Amino acid sequence: MDHKDAIAATMTALADPTRRDIIDRLRGGPLPVGAIAKTMPVSRPAVSQHLRVLSDAGLLSVTPSGNRRLYAIAPDGVDALRQYLDGLWDDALAAFARATQDQAKGKQDE
Amino acid sequence: MDHKDAIAATMTALADPTRRDIIDRLRGGPLPVGAIAKTMPVSRPAVSQHLRVLSDAGLLSVTPSGNRRLYAIAPDGVDALRQYLDGLWDDALAAFARATQDQAKGKQDE
DNA sequence: ACAAATGGTAAGCGATGACTTACGGTAAGT
DNA sequence: ACTTACCGTAAGTCATCGCTTACCATTTGT
Numbered sequence: 513m514d515h516k517d518a519i520a521a522t523m524t525a526l527a528d529p530t531r532r533d534i535i536d537r538l539r540g541g542p543l544p545v546g547a548i549a550k551t552m553p554v555s556r557p558a559v560s561q562h563l564r565v566l567s568d569a570g571l572l573s574v575t576p577s578g579n580r581r582l583y584a585i586a587p588d589g590v591d592a593l594r595q596y597l598d599g600l601w602d603d604a605l606a607a608f609a610r611a612t613q614d615q616a617k618g619k620q621d622e
Numbered sequence: 623m624d625h626k627d628a629i630a631a632t633m634t635a636l637a638d639p640t641r642r643d644i645i646d647r648l649r650g651g652p653l654p655v656g657a658i659a660k661t662m663p664v665s666r667p668a669v670s671q672h673l674r675v676l677s678d679a680g681l682l683s684v685t686p687s688g689n690r691r692l693y694a695i696a697p698d699g700v701d702a703l704r705q706y707l708d709g710l711w712d713d714a715l716a717a718f719a720r721a722t723q724d725q726a727k728g729k730q731d732e
Numbered sequence: 733a734c735a736a737a738t739g740g741t742a743a744g745c746g747a748t749g750a751c752t753t754a755c756g757g758t759a760a761g762t
Numbered sequence: 763a764c765t766t767a768c769c770g771t772a773a774g775t776c777a778t779c780g781c782t783t784a785c786c787a788t789t790t791g792t
Contacts (some may be wrong), residue, residue: 520639527637528780529630539713541721545739558781560740579738579789584721585714586664594707597700603649604695611694629738638750655769660765668751689768 515592518570519528522593525569530554531562535571535585542584628680632703635679640664641672645681645695652685652694 525531530552537548545563549556566572567604570589575582635641640662647658655673659666673693676682680699685692 513627514689520642523633523642527634530780532630532633533709534694539710539717541717546652546737549739550735554780555782557741557783561780564740581739584650585710587711587714589717590707590711594704594711597704597707598648600695601700601704604697605701607649607651607695615634641749656767664750666769667751667753667771671750674770693770 518592519596521569522571522589525565525571526593528562528565531559531566534559534562534566536587538572538583542582544577544580544582546580548583628702629706631679632681632699635675635681636703638672638675640668642674644669644676648682648693652689652692654687654692656690658693689715694730 525564526535533552534548535601537551545556545560548563549559552559561573563572567583568575570592572583573586575584577611631673636645643662644658647661648654655666655670657693658673662669673682673684677684677693680702682693682699683696685694
């Protein structure tokens with residue numbers, strides 16, 4: 513399933529703390545690579561590699577502007593993860609309700 | 623911030639594909655370790671270690687039942703990630719709207 | 733045309749992590 | 763009491779990943 517691969521890529525992309533830091537830098541709007549790296553404890557190539565991972569995961573969009581490349585958060589990529597978690601949330605609540613209901617009826621698992 | 627650490631733990635826990643598989647097995651309701659491991663390509667200790675990570679992240683709850691231990695999805699842990707993504711979603715949309723608006727006004731970045 | 737700036741990529745290194753086998757410990761069956 | 767079932771933990775191995783330094787391409791400024 514192509515959709516599950518997208519979820520996997522998005523999840524692993526967001527798992528790294530440095531990449532979440534980059535995402536936080538972009539919350540205010542698009543930024544070029546140098547501006548991001550200047551406020552971070554890692555080198556610029558490291559930031560570049562992280563931006564690649566985030567872009568491949570669909571979390572960032574890139575718009576070349578002359579000499580620089582502006583990176584911005586892509587709402588669609590974030591939404592994919594949101595839908596996954598919403599589904600997980602629904603199932604968790606349903607299972608929880610069913611478990612407590614079964615417990616009230618005195619049924620143990622079989 | 624303790625809250626950000628919780629997000630980090632939850633995110634790294636969900637980043638592993640095997641752990642997401644385990645989560646999927648638990649969507650229907652609580653299961654003991656052996657039942658999970660029997661339907662998975664990895665060994666039972668591996669599953670046990672993954673369950674530990676998921677529990678520490680607050681994504682699973684454990685209820686010892688006699689000889690076995692029943693693992694279930696914890697809605698609260700899922701909700702923490704949902705809130706994080708909702709905030710990211712809001713900021714992304716706001717930044718996107720502002721960027722297009724600035725572009726309409728002809729302002730380039732400074 | 734030359735120099736400076738911006739940024740992606742390759743190679744190599746160190747650390748983290750996922751898995752296995754082996755072991756111990758507790759609860760249930762006979 | 764003994765055996766079996768269920769499960770967590772320790773030790774060790776192998777792959778993956780994040781980082782750095784070097785290098786190269788492209789674009790802007792003079």
